Amino acid sequence: MNTANAVDGAAIKQAIEGRDGTRLPTFYADDAVVRVIDRNNPPSKPREIRGRQAISEYFADVCGRDMVHKVDVILTEGDRLAFTQNCQYPDGARVFCAAFIEFGGRQIVRQTIVQAWDG
Template sequence: MGTAFTTETLRRSIEGDTAAHLLSLYADDAELRVVDRNSQPSNPRVLHGRGEIAEVLQDVYSRDMTHKVEHCVVDGDNAAFSESCQYADGMRVLSESMITLRDGKIAEQIMIQAWDE
């Protein structure tokens, strides 16, 4: 899985139907911080390494939902993107991510997400 990060690989990976392609964009020692209703900014959920990130991505991609990259901007070793998701029942999720790249892989990501309640 030697996939390097580009706007197009990110789009194909997120909009795909399995977690494997998206996971291939992360460095082995990547860190993902998630801020949402359950994990407030002062105490975000922090995932360390591809193993922990894989567990979450596999859970997400096992659900009956679609994923779409709305916007992506890359500036050197930094990128930001918006992702919208929709469950089969119509419930929507929106996330915004800021990432740091190292050697063409995601090394750090902070994701802020909100969903319909």
């Protein structure tokens, strides 16, 4: 990973809030895994997105939606980072997200996303 794509809380915040679906996947290792737990994917059967290509498709979908993303809290400890995110669709529907990241070297190797949706 080059230093232009260094992963830290500020870079993640900037990419998420900027809906930069092209930049976000560059933060992940080729074999990274993102687990999503939400109303459609319960903890016993989370959605698993494997590999940078699939993660890129996931972020293209999320970032392509007409919504506002706001990263609120970022915590780091060693090779781990966590953040909370509030999202809002134009119709007022909201999504709250808590994300937990593990790094391997300078790239994300694992991430768990827990989402709660209005309604």
